[in-house]
Amino acid sequence: xxxxxxxxxxxxxxxxxxxxxxxxxxxxxxxxxxxxxxxxxxxxxxxxxxxxxxxxxxxxxxxxxxxxxxxxxxxxxxxxxxxxxxxxxxxxxxxxxxxxxxxxxxxxxxxxxxxxxxxxxxxxxxxxxxxxxxxxxxxxxxxxxxxxxxxxxxxxxxxxxxxxxxxxxxxxxxxxxxxxxxxxxxxxxxxxxxxxxxxxxxxxxxxxxxxxxxxxxxxxxxxxxxxxxxxxxxxxxxxxxxxxxxxxxxxxxxxxxxxxxxxxxxxxxxxxxxxxxxxxxxxxxxxxxxxxxxxxxxxxxxxxxxxxxxxxxxxxxxxxxxxxxxxxxxxxxxxxxxxxxxxxxxxxxxxxxxxxxxxxxxxxxxxxxxxxxxxxxxxxxxxxxxxxxxxxxxxxxxxxxxxxxxxxxxxx
Numbered sequence: 001x002x003x004x005x006x007x008x009x010x011x012x013x014x015x016x017x018x019x020x021x022x023x024x025x026x027x028x029x030x031x032x033x034x035x036x037x038x039x040x041x042x043x044x045x046x047x048x049x050x051x052x053x054x055x056x057x058x059x060x061x062x063x064x065x066x067x068x069x070x071x072x073x074x075x076x077x078x079x080x081x082x083x084x085x086x087x088x089x090x091x092x093x094x095x096x097x098x099x100x101x102x103x104x105x106x107x108x109x110x111x112x113x114x115x116x117x118x119x120x121x122x123x124x125x126x127x128x129x130x131x132x133x134x135x136x137x138x139x140x141x142x143x144x145x146x147x148x149x150x151x152x153x154x155x156x157x158x159x160x161x162x163x164x165x166x167x168x169x170x171x172x173x174x175x176x177x178x179x180x181x182x183x184x185x186x187x188x189x190x191x192x193x194x195x196x197x198x199x200x201x202x203x204x205x206x207x208x209x210x211x212x213x214x215x216x217x218x219x220x221x222x223x224x225x226x227x228x229x230x231x232x233x234x235x236x237x238x239x240x241x242x243x244x245x246x247x248x249x250x251x252x253x254x255x256x257x258x259x260x261x262x263x264x265x266x267x268x269x270x271x272x273x274x275x276x277x278x279x280x281x282x283x284x285x286x287x288x289x290x291x292x293x294x295x296x297x298x299x300x301x302x303x304x305x306x307x308x309x310x311x312x313x314x315x316x317x318x319x320x321x322x323x324x325x326x327x328x329x330x331x332x333x334x335x336x337x338x339x340x341x342x343x344x345x346x347x348x349x350x351x352x353x354x355x356x357x358x359x360x361x362x363x364x365x366x367x368x369x370x371x372x373x374x375x376x377x378x379x380x381x382x383x384x385x386x387x388x389x390x391x392x393x394x395x396x397x398x399x400x401x402x403x404x405x406x407x408x409x410x411x412x
Contacts, residue, residue: 024196029154034161042165061116063365068120070361077354084201085134092125093189104178133350219348231402237395239360248371252381273326290342291403298396301328309385
C-alpha cells in the first residue's frame with residue numbers, strides 16, 4: 001500500500017475499502033458499457049427504419065461519440081490524477097443522463113449527433129480509462145489482480161445489455177428503450193460513484209519497481225519521448241486490428257461458407273477465449289517484462305488474424321482461430337491498462353493513459369467503416385484479414401522500442 005506523508009490522512013484504503021471500490025467499478029463498468037456500447041447495435045436497424053436515417057449515418061453519430069470521448073479523455077486524465085476518480089466519474093454519470101435523453105428524444109439528425117457528442121464526453125469520465133487509473137493508484141503493486149477482475153466482469157456488459165435491450169425494444173420502441181436505459185444508468189452509476197468511491201486519494205507509490213529506478217518523472221518529457229510515442233503507435237495499431245477483426249469476423253466466416261448462426265456462435269466463443277486470455281494475464285505479467293509481454297501478445301493477435309484469413313475450414317478449426325483471436329484481444333486490454341505503470345510508474349497514470357487511449361479510441365471508431373471499405377476494395381474479407389494481421393505484426397515490431405534504459409530492467 002502507498003505510504004502516507006507525515007501528518008497526512010492515512011494513505012490509500014483498507015482491505016475492505018479496496019474491495020468496495022473494485023466491486024463498485026465492476027458494476028459501473030457493466031452498466032455504462034452495456035448502455036452506450038452494446039445497446040446501439042441492437043437498436044440501430046430500428047432507428048433507421050423509424051426515422052429514415054441510414055444505418056451508416058446513425059453509426060457515424062455513434063462513432064462521433066467515441067471520438068469526443070477520446071479527446072475529452074486527455075484533460076479528464078489530468079483531472080483524475082489531481083482529484084481522484086470520485087468527482088470525475090460521478091460527473092460523467094450525471095452527464096450521461098441528459099445525453100441518453102437527448103438520443104432518445106432527438107427529433108432531427110443534427111440533434112441526434114449532438115446528443116451522441118454529449119454522450120462521448122460522459123464516456124470519458126465513466127468507462128475503462130478512469131476505472132483503470134483508479135485501480136492502478138489504489139491497488140498499487142496488486143493492480144494486475146484488480147484490473148483482471150474488472151475486465152473479466154466488464155466483459156459481461158454485452159451478455160447483460162444486448163438481451164435486455166432486445167427485450168425492451170418490442171414493447172417500448174427504440175426511443176422508449178433508451179429512456180429506460182437512461183433511468184437504469186442513473187439509478188446504478190450516480191449513487192455508486194458518489195458513495196462507493198469515497199476514500200483518500202493516495203500519493204503514487206514511489207517504491208514500485210518501475211518507479212523506484214531512475215525513471216523520468218516529468219509527464220511532459222515522458223509524453224514526448226521515443227518509447228512513449230512508439231507505445232502509442234503500437235497500441236493504436238493493435239486496437240484498430242483487434243476491433244476490426246471483431247466487427248468483420250461474422251462476414252468473413254459467412255464467406256467461408258458457415259451459416260450465420262454458426263458464425264455468430266464463433267464470435268461468441270471468441271468472447272470465451274477473451275475471458276480465458278484475461279485469466280492467464282497475471283501469470284504472463286509475472287513471467288515477462290513489459291516489452292516482451294507486448295511483443296508476445298501482439299504477435300499472437302497477428303497469428304490468429306492470419307489464421308482467420310488463410311483457413312478455409314473445417315468449421316472447428318475456424319472456431320478455434322476465433323477463440324485464439326479472442327484470447328489475444330482479452331490480454332491486449334490488460335496490456336494497455338498496465339503499460340504506463342509498468343514503464344513509468346503510477347504518478348501520472350491518468351494524464352499519460354489519456355494520451356495513450358485517445359488515438360486507440362479513435363481507431364476503434366474508425367475500424368467498422370474501414371473494414372467494410374477494405375472488403376469492398378479488395379474483393380472480400382480474407383484479404384482484409386491479411387491486412388489486419390500485417391497491422392498487428394507492425395504493432396508488435398513497434399512494441400520492441402517502448403522501453404527505455406531509464407525504466408527498471410526488463411525481464412524480457
